[in-house]
Amino acid sequence: MKTLARNISLILLTSFLGCTMQEKGNEKMVDGQAKINKDPFHQLCQYWEVTDADNPTFRDLFDNQHDGVVNYPGIVFMTDSTFLENPRAEMRYGTYHYQGKVLDAQFDDGTKVNYTIQLKGPETMTVSRTEKDQSTVLYLKSSDVFYPDNENPYSKPNTRWMIKPGQNETEQQLKDRLKGCVSFYQYFINGHVKSSSAEIDFTGLPSCFRWYQGGIFVQGSKSLDKKWINCFYSEDQALQARGLMQEVLQKKYDWDTTTQKNWLAQIVPVLEQIKKKL
16 A cells, blocks of 8 residues: 655745745746756656655655654665765665666665666656665656756755754854855756756755745744754854855845846856855
């Protein structure tokens, strides 16, 4: 019997953390591009959302009840033979070897795991996963977003800012962590802009931002995302970082609203400007 993991797709997000993302006429947040045919390996290398599972582990279940933090399962295979299980929940990195329909893999903690592709369609994939004495069938939905390795938001270097430090950080260290946060969203959004995907979903990603058409703002201190707070040594440090981000967002930035009509595409260079001013 299948256990529902998650089947929520936020199309053209209209209510994420109070943002006011809306279509203007027939303009979508992400303009769909023509699909590019990819070989099986490069088609594999994208973010896959777990929509359902047979005989799931706790990692395969959608959870939005834990201390106000949303976690939902997924998996990202990358072209450098690294992979990340649950990028929007409890992250587990590893490496894999791909041959035919089989991926022999190992998590960074040494645990071996085998993924076997049972069924592959244009937008879905069914994979059996064997880890220790547990066999699980995962039903996956394609994001249809493909990132180059150096700009893959889910790569180890680009998620390092999410890892809680073992002690208080200096102001400069907090700024470096914020730069990592900004880079993550720069790459995340840019991948959607350049892909054929017409959907973007921020759910489960740690963030301090409110996204608006023509503007980026910081969440209020009382409504600050708990998952983002957990990226810092303490709540006090997270609030200090929030103040630093709010300060830098009050500066002036160049928004290209003339030649670029897709407002998500307008955001990407602004995020680069923000990063340089931190």
